[in-house]
Amino acid sequence: MDIDWTNFTPWHALAGGALIGLAASALALLNGRIAGISGILAGALAPRPGDTAWRYAFLFGMMIAPALYAAFTGGAPTIEIDADFPALAIAGLLVGLGTRYGCGCTSGHGVCGLSRLSPRSLVATLCFMATGFATVFLARHVLGG
16 A cells, blocks of 8 residues: 555645644533534534524534635545435435434534544544445455455
8 A cells, every 4th residue: 555645745634733722612612512513513413402503503604614624725625426316315314324324423422522532432433444444345355446
């Protein structure tokens, strides 16, 4: 396996990870909430009185962030996805199903749950990672992708 050094951006990854950690910490400290995206989205789609403003603000921030990044840096990175719409739709449905069965998503378990030393989040994150490793192995070595 060769590393594509032209697209290897550890400083960008470090900065992004630090910002995710800062946002998750701020939400927990200032609002007493966990920054689990699937839970935030589920609560916004099935709102309860008095529990929606922060959810909408969080989701709006996630949607506007790429535009702000492009405005401040002079452009957005080029992203190429080598999949057709049906494959992407099925993948999205499977991810959604997994977040319901796993009682949360990677951001809730991996970022917030692990920082709270939650055993359930450790198991969930290990399952996410193992599934990711297996998927990459199958796609590259069995299916020839």
